[in-house]
Amino acid sequence: MASRPGGEMASRPLHFIFLCDASGSMSVNGKIEALNAAIREAIPKMQEVAKENVHAQVFVRAIKFADRPEWHIGVPVKVEDLVWTDLAAGGLTALGSALELAADQLKVSVMPERGLPPVLVLITDGEPTDDFRNGLRRLFAEPWGKHAVRIAIAIGEEAKLSVLEEFIADPEIKPLLARNADQLHGYIRWASTVVLQAASSPPSVTRTAAPAGGPAVHVPIAAPAPPAGPSTAAEVW
Numbered sequence: 001m002a003s004r005p006g007g008e009m010a011s012r013p014l015h016f017i018f019l020c021d022a023s024g025s026m027s028v029n030g031k032i033e034a035l036n037a038a039i040r041e042a043i044p045k046m047q048e049v050a051k052e053n054v055h056a057q058v059f060v061r062a063i064k065f066a067d068r069p070e071w072h073i074g075v076p077v078k079v080e081d082l083v084w085t086d087l088a089a090g091g092l093t094a095l096g097s098a099l100e101l102a103a104d105q106l107k108v109s110v111m112p113e114r115g116l117p118p119v120l121v122l123i124t125d126g127e128p129t130d131d132f133r134n135g136l137r138r139l140f141a142e143p144w145g146k147h148a149v150r151i152a153i154a155i156g157e158e159a160k161l162s163v164l165e166e167f168i169a170d171p172e173i174k175p176l177l178a179r180n181a182d183q184l185h186g187y188i189r190w191a192s193t194v195v196l197q198a199a200s201s202p203p204s205v206t207r208t209a210a211p212a213g214g215p216a217v218h219v220p221i222a223a224p225a226p227p228a229g230p231s232t233a234a235e236v237w
Helices: 024-052 095-105 132-141 161-168 181-199 202-206
Strands: 012-021 056-065 069-078 119-124 149-155 176-178
Touching (some): 012 024, 012 069, 012 095, 012 181, 024 149, 069 095, 095 119, 095 132, 119 181, 132 161, 149 161, 176 181
Parallel strands (some): 149 176
16 A cells, blocks of 8 residues: 555565574484474464564564575565474584575665564574684675674574674674573564564664665664573483
């Protein structure tokens, strides 16, 4: 519907991208199963948040990375139509290449002109086995990559938090460490609802990131509540 003077602001596209580690270590202790279940369970809540916000039209994509990255959900899918297909684990951790793949789709020529800052949610249990910093440079070289809301979730103690901090590049947002399945579910639910709501809220709408560059748009995000710890040592990743 065409906008009219004095009418409501038309909804703007917001691209939400999961970057999911599917390396071999994710097959240990049920981590890949927990990741799949957490995303599936978060989708209905994500759809509710999107439905309540008339300012944004949410599209979801996903990248999986192991020996190499590939689009798990390549074509942007409206969140109301989103169905998650389970990931399988095996291989190395080509995170740098995954960031390059994301950067290619965050180019000004690809992204919509009136879009909101995209949300990138990185979920990993290890450290990169390729050139992570080159991939990060490629991501930050794109204005939409630089202006994106970037969230990182570490699965277990083996994840390299310093890498996740470089990816986030915001002192006000820290990596989240999930030590068991319940914590992972909680953090993915938070990223899929609270973060999505903040990124698509009216302040973000009125302060849309400028594709041509300019100062970064700060999206205030309430930190998640500290999750309950595992009840037994066997539950710890």
